[in-house]
Amino acid sequence: MKSSVTTKVVLGVLVVLMAVSVANAVTINVPGDYSTVVDAVKAANTGDEIIVAENTYVESETIRFATPGVTLTGSGNVTLRTLDSNQAVIQLAGFVTGIVLNNLTVDRPTCNDSWMRCINMDNSASATINDCTLAGPANGVGLILFWGSDATLNRCHFSNFNPAASWSAAIFMQNHSPTSPYTDLIVDSCT
Structure with a gap:
């Protein structure tokens, strides 16, 4: 009986904490609240949505x-x-999960070497990418997943990645070790 009451109290506290977390989520507007996407992403907390005009x-x-x-x-x-000197337009730091990207064109019109990319996902990061276009120079990479990063791509479009160029691909998966998980990649209705 006592165990049942304790379980109910613990579950009740967890429900309240989850509701508070969701209730604290905010919408951040660019350029309304922040003038740059970089600043908005730096300011965001878990559960926040950034709307870019x-x-x-x-x-x-x-x-x-x-x-x-x-x-x-x-x-x-x-x-x-981003500037040509930066390796990626968007980067997910290692172990950052649950990122969602919607309705964006991520573009690398020029770059200074073949290692440049639109989106870089490090070390077990995860993202869902919906209705996005990844476009780049012929010698760049659209999406690169390192060390067990996971991505789900829905209705995305890749353009101008030359498969004959060194280190060039629409999607590139690299590196795995005995201590890192395997990469999971789900691609649905992408071109």
């Missing part, structure tokens, strides 16, 4: 997700770019 954003640094469970959504035609 229609425009082309050339960020001075890589858009780096270090907080799990953040959603980045384009409203209208949103193109994200």
Whole structure:
């Protein structure tokens, strides 16, 4: 009997904590709340959604997700770019999970070497990418998954990646060790 009461109390506390976490989620607007996507992503907490207004954003640094469970959504035609000197337009730090990218064009119109990429996922990161276009220079990479990162791609489009060029691919998976998980990749209705 006492065990049943304790279990109910613990479950009740967990439900309240989960509700508080969801209730604290906010919507961040770019350029309304932050002038750059980089600053909005840095400010975001787990559960937050960043809505990016229609425009082309050339960020001075890589858009780096270090907080799990953040959603980045384009409203209208949103193109994200970075300086040629940055290796990736978007990067998910190692072990950052639950990132969602919606309705974005991630573009690398030029780059200074063949290792440049649109989206870079490190060490067991995970993301769901919906209705996005990854476009780049002929010698770049659209999406690269390192060391057991997982991605689900829905209705995405890849363009201008030359399979004959060194280190060039729409999707590139690299590295695995006995201590890292295998990469899971789900691709649905992508071109």
